[in-house]
Amino acid sequence: MGDVDTAPIRFGIVGSGWRSEFFVRLARALPERLAVAGVVTRSAERAEQVRTAWGVPAYRTVGELLAAEPEFVIPSVPWDVTPGVVRDLVEQGVPVLAETPPAPDAAGLRELWSAVGGARRAATGGGGGMASASASASAADGGALVQVAEQYVLMPGHAARIALVRDGVIGAATSVQLSSTHMYHAMSLIRHTLGIGFGPATVTARAFTAPLADPLSPKGWSDDLTPKDATTTLALIDFGAGRTGLYDFTDNQWWNPLRARRVVVRGSLGEIVDDSVVRMADPRTPVESALVRRRTGTDLNLEGAEVHHISFDGRVVWRNDYVGASLSEDDLAVVDLLCRTGAWVRGEGPEPYPLAEGCQDHLLALAVEESARTGAPVTTAEEAWATA
Numbered sequence: 001m002g003d004v005d006t007a008p009i010r011f012g013i014v015g016s017g018w019r020s021e022f023f024v025r026l027a028r029a030l031p032e033r034l035a036v037a038g039v040v041t042r043s044a045e046r047a048e049q050v051r052t053a054w055g056v057p058a059y060r061t062v063g064e065l066l067a068a069e070p071e072f073v074i075p076s077v078p079w080d081v082t083p084g085v086v087r088d089l090v091e092q093g094v095p096v097l098a099e100t101p102p103a104p105d106a107a108g109l110r111e112l113w114s115a116v117g118g119a120r121r122a123a124t125g126g127g128g129g130m131a132s133a134s135a136s137a138s139a140a141d142g143g144a145l146v147q148v149a150e151q152y153v154l155m156p157g158h159a160a161r162i163a164l165v166r167d168g169v170i171g172a173a174t175s176v177q178l179s180s181t182h183m184y185h186a187m188s189l190i191r192h193t194l195g196i197g198f199g200p201a202t203v204t205a206r207a208f209t210a211p212l213a214d215p216l217s218p219k220g221w222s223d224d225l226t227p228k229d230a231t232t233t234l235a236l237i238d239f240g241a242g243r244t245g246l247y248d249f250t251d252n253q254w255w256n257p258l259r260a261r262r263v264v265v266r267g268s269l270g271e272i273v274d275d276s277v278v279r280m281a282d283p284r285t286p287v288e289s290a291l292v293r294r295r296t297g298t299d300l301n302l303e304g305a306e307v308h309h310i311s312f313d314g315r316v317v318w319r320n321d322y323v324g325a326s327l328s329e330d331d332l333a334v335v336d337l338l339c340r341t342g343a344w345v346r347g348e349g350p351e352p353y354p355l356a357e358g359c360q361d362h363l364l365a366l367a368v369e370e371s372a373r374t375g376a377p378v379t380t381a382e383e384a385w386a387t388a
Contacts, residue, residue, distance in 0.1 A: 008035040009342030011097070012070030014062060014085050015077040016041035016050050018218075019099065023074060024054045026335050029325045034338055037070035062088060071345045072097055074149065079104040083112045086146060090116045095345045096146045097337075101184050101362035102355060109359045113385050117355060119145035121345075144388065147341060147351055148358030151333040152185045153192045154340075159333075160291050160310040160318040161265055161272050162193055169312075170279055171269030179248035180261040183365035184358070190237065190245035191361065193265055198360050198386035202379045205235035205247075205371035216255050235368040247368060277312065289313050307332075356385035 008031065013020045016039055027034035038057035041047050047058035059065045062085075065073070072095040075085035083103045089096045103109045121144070152158060165173045176190045190196070211227035230251040237245040253259045265272040270279030275291040291312055297305030306326045310318040322335055343349030360383070367378040 004348055005346050008033055009339065010035045010037045010069065010071050011338065011342070012037045012040070012065045012068065012073040014040045014065070014073060014075045016046055016058070017076065020076040021054060022334070023076065023338070024056055026327075026331060026338065028055070029327060029331075030322060030335060033322075034335070034342075037068040038065045040065050066092065066094065071095070072341055075099060080108075083108055083115075086112065087115050090119045090145055093145075095121065097149050097341050097352075098146060098355070098358065099149050100358060101365070102146075102148055102358045103362070106363060106366055109362060110383065113355065113359055113383070116146050117144070117385055117388060121145055144351060144354050144356075146355040147344070148353045148355055149337060150185070150188050150353045150358055150361065151330070151337045152181060152189050154333040154336045156293070156307060156310055156318050156320070156329050156332060157275070157291070158189055158263070160312070161263065163317040164272060164277065164312060165193055165265060165267070169277065170265065170267030170271055173265055173267045174242055175244045175246070175266045177246040177248070177262070177264040179253070180263060181254065182249045183368065184361040186247050186249065187361040187364040188357070190247070191364075194239065194243050194245070196239050196243065198356065198382060199240065200380055200382055201240070201364060201367070202238045202377055203235055203364065203367040203371045204238075204377045205233060205368045206375070207231050207233045207372040212250070212256070213258060214252055214256055216257055217252060218255065233368065233372050235371065237364065237368075291317070354388065356388040359383065359385050
């Protein structure tokens with residue numbers, strides 16, 4: 001692979017919505033690590049707005065963006081548009097980090113996989129610029145050309161819990177109960193915490209409606225505490241071999257301060273409940289330990305407001321590689337994903353989140369929706385991407 005390339009990772013974006021601005025903002029926070037080669041938008045008026053407000057180049061066509069030599073491109077467009085943009089980029093040999101989900105429905109997932117699932121990175125070395133990057137990565141792993149922007153497994157708390165599971169702290173993980181985020185993001189967390197691949201799963205789901213005040217949304221505080229109907233979806237996912245996931249999500253749970261987030265990971269020798277871990281020290285001694293965040297910026301600490309690491313019994317199980325940027329935990333996960341994608345295209349790291357994984361996440365999410373709608377169990381089949 002040669003020397004590690006220390007130049008900022010240059011990526012392009014197709015689309016100019018709020019999620020695109022999210023990526024631009026993070027690149028601006030870490031200019032030594034990330035740079036935006038440009039944003040593609042449909043109208044000249046919007047292009048000018050992007051140039052002025054975001055401070056990055058804006059183009060009207062993908063061809064113009066590629067001429068700026070991004071190392072990879074993020075299609076950040078509506079669900080039904082994503083597959084077409086991904087196919088167009090793959091046809092030109094461009095590494096892709098597709099937004100979630102990569103296609104809107106099961107048929108779309110299968111069609112996308114059929115079209116681009118076999119596209120692989122050439123392994124001819126090099127670095128810097130789109131042309132060399134699209135031919136360079138990965139001598140080490142020969143990775144697929146399309147990755148998915150699924151960041152939740154990289155969020156500090158989730159990453160720390162997954163690290164403990166992989167270390168065998170609670171024995172063999174057998175179930176995950178998750179009430180936090182929705183659909184494909186939740187399926188990603190459940191699958192990766194349990195180490196679940198692409199086999200069949202049976203989903204039994206129900207949806208319930210109850211009144212709930214909803215004082216905060218992406219639009220800000222509503223100043224309205226009038227309870228309104230909110231839907232809660234509960235789903236049991238049976239992966240077989242005694243492994244299960246329990247999904248619990250209420251409308252706007254990400255923002256609503258009246259609904260907490262909870263994670264329970266049960267194993268053969270203990271369990272993790274949020275940041276608390278119980279296991280046996282010896283055959284007669286159950287002990288409890290905590291996942292402890294080192295947060296700065298409190299009281300007279302002047303290091304800046306951010307999390308530095310998470311430890312377990314004095315051992316660091318997650319570390320912030322971007323200290324100094326003062327990023328939220330979700331921002332840290334997205335930045336980490338972008339940097340991992342950059343390492344992948346340069347042949348300096350593994351695939352960050354292959355298309356097959358993103359397809360499986362959304363397939364299970366769609367099964368949850370179908371079961372909740374029909375009231376009947378839904379069993380997913382092993383799909384073509386299972387053999388990737």
